[in-house]
Amino acid sequence: MVMEAFSEIFANQKLQPAKLPAAGFTKKGRHWRYQTLLPTSGFLLTVTIGEAGQVLTQVIDLATQSPYTLHLQPQVRGEFAGTVKAEVTAVLQQIVAQAYADQRFQAPQTQRLIAHVQQTYGDELEFLWPKAPFTGVLRHAASQKWYGLVARLDQAKLAQTLPTKEVEILNLHATPAQVTALVNHQQYFPAWHMNKQHWLTVILNDQVADTTLFELLAASYQLANQS
Known part of the structure; x- marks a missing residue:
């Protein structure tokens, strides 16, 4: 048994x-x-x-x-x-x-993201922390650097204006200029638990279209392969 x-x-x-x-x-x-x-x-x-x-x-x-x-x-x-x-x-x-x-992640956009990563980069989420089973990272195979982090959390942790609600999010690597241009506390937020100059957070609730999300992910993937 x-x-x-x-x-x-x-x-x-x-x-x-x-x-x-x-x-x-x-x-x-x-x-x-x-x-x-x-x-x-x-x-x-x-x-x-x-x-x-x-x-x-x-x-x-x-x-x-x-x-x-x-x-x-x-x-x-x-x-x-x-x-x-x-x-x-x-x-x-x-x-x-x-x-x-x-089945850790249930949001439709999260599932489409995971499928896209598998098909495009051949990568799987890595769950590195036993005490954080709903936090997984995406790692570049060549550089071994992260290019994404997917997690479940209370969206109120991203902005005080948001009501308490569990959501699924994606952290993306970006240039400081991109972070400054994108973060608006509505679709794009300062990175949760990561360097806020070089990372940003997106709630995976279809407020950001898949095409845009995947373009940002591709840019994050390229940044992860730079020395």
Whole structure:
């Protein structure tokens, strides 16, 4: 069973059943099943996804044909159990990458932005801070510098004139001249949590058209690749 040790892997993720066959799953009645041998232990890992999306795992010691559960303890003790847990975690993370869609961001413009980034730059949001699961960064593959930051926050943090409301935002890298010209506290705001001379914030609520947003993102991408 997927217990607390693995619950974070599936947090904010939505199953895409059509992608399960390509991820190595086979249909067994109303359930989907995936099996693999863990490389270090040689144990057999079975991952079962139920009709309602519930995920179960089972690790079998093939030498004894008995379940292995030490890796599921709240605090894993011992190098071997830690290795088993790490290998199960890696398999589950791969399954999520192949057959789930991230649901952290719900705004239509945010979803279009993420799709645009994937198609244009081949990049994915990186979630670097466990205590900030709704803040992800876009990193330039060549320079390893950020060219965007997507987050959920209270819009009142952007301007005192805005009512309290959770929104999704994009931070963009820009030249100081661009920041000065664009920031108007309506569509464009001083950068949230970043250098306000070189970054600005846009609320992803369609107040800025996609074409304009993607042009600003392209400029931010180019700035991130400059030395």
